[in-house]
Amino acid sequence: MIQPYDLSTNPMNTVEWLFAAMECVHIGSFALSIGTIAMVDMSLLGAGVKGRSPAQILRATELWTVAGLATVITAGLAIFSSDPLRYYYSPTFRFKIWVLLAAIVFNYTFHRRVALSGSSPFIAKATGAISMILWVTIVFSGLFFAFNPGGY
Amino acid sequence: MSLATLSHAIQSTDFFTSVRQSELFYPTVMATHLSCIAIFGGMILMTNLRLLNLALKHTPASVVIESLRVWKRIGFVVMIACGILLAGSHLEKYCANPYFQLKLSLLILTGIHGLIFHRSVYYNTRLDEEGKLPAKAVIAGGASLILWLSLVVCGRWIAYYDDPNAIAGLLRRLAHLV
Numbered sequence A: 001m002i003q004p005y006d007l008s009t010n011p012m013n014t015v016e017w018l019f020a021a022m023e024c025v026h027i028g029s030f031a032l033s034i035g036t037i038a039m040v041d042m043s044l045l046g047a048g049v050k051g052r053s054p055a056q057i058l059r060a061t062e063l064w065t066v067a068g069l070a071t072v073i074t075a076g077l078a079i080f081s082s083d084p085l086r087y088y089y090s091p092t093f094r095f096k097i098w099v100l101l102a103a104i105v106f107n108y109t110f111h112r113r114v115a116l117s118g119s120s121p122f123i124a125k126a127t128g129a130i131s132m133i134l135w136v137t138i139v140f141s142g143l144f145f146a147f148n149p150g151g152y
Numbered sequence B: 001m002s003l004a005t006l007s008h009a010i011q012s013t014d015f016f017t018s019v020r021q022s023e024l025f026y027p028t029v030m031a032t033h034l035s036c037i038a039i040f041g042g043m044i045l046m047t048n049l050r051l052l053n054l055a056l057k058h059t060p061a062s063v064v065i066e067s068l069r070v071w072k073r074i075g076f077v078v079m080i081a082c083g084i085l086l087a088g089s090h091l092e093k094y095c096a097n098p099y100f101q102l103k104l105s106l107l108i109l110t111g112i113h114g115l116i117f118h119r120s121v122y123y124n125t126r127l128d129e130e131g132k133l134p135a136k137a138v139i140a141g142g143a144s145l146i147l148w149l150s151l152v153v154c155g156r157w158i159a160y161y162d163d164p165n166a167i168a169g170l171l172r173r174l175a176h177l178v
Helices: A018-044 A054-081 A084-088 A091-117 A121-147 B003-011 B014-021 B025-051 B061-088 B091-095 B098-116 B118-122 B135-160 B166-177
Strands: none
Touching (some): A018 A121, A054 A091, A121 B025, B061 B091, B091 B098, B118 B135
């Protein structure tokens, strides 16, 4: 028998400090995931770690990126569980999730291929720039939703 | 003049009043502050992990530090500028907030940290010469990691603080648990 979900039994709503702690985990782990992706992006833009190719930076950071993404999404789901309908019906939150899906797909297909294969400088720079824009858009939409869940 | 009057005067200037009242500008500044944590904070994190010998092991630590320095500087300036706008526009409330006071103290400690390890680690081009990073590099990386994570936690906790007795209450509960 499926029980209806009762918000008031969720530790995220009953334990006073848990929501804020999850937000801290969310912020720390997006710094890890987005920061490592940004290092590859900087490399693609020609302004990364000196003497290292985008492929080398990608190889050296990819496990940290995955760990960061897994943590940030887990913490995000915990935050989401505190009031799922409020998130579900928010246009800003929906936008965030679509861009997040696009960013993850982009990161593990095109971005990865360009970083590993060494494309033309134009393609490399464009890929780095698009990646940065996608990830910053996600941070912005997350904040704008938190600031005004009613939507803009 | 007390701190409360001074902070009230600062946040009441036309400039900070318009920041506070703007519907889009204020969240935009906050989102920029957060994006800086994502991109440049992430680079600080990776530098610390390199100094701790946990990441980027195939690249000398001095090369990682030197290459990312310009980005971390740009990020730091933007982050601080946003922080001034955010805190300045609510300065009276912030000054009375212990987490804000703690965050400022941690920022000062971060500056002192940079000075302490300036020559021996951060500007040491011979840092990797021994093949193994010296203990001071590991200490610098660990201290920086703790400082920056604490800064993020304080930043978030500022937003949840509204009760002057909250910390005392929290300590009492913790004492009770122990």
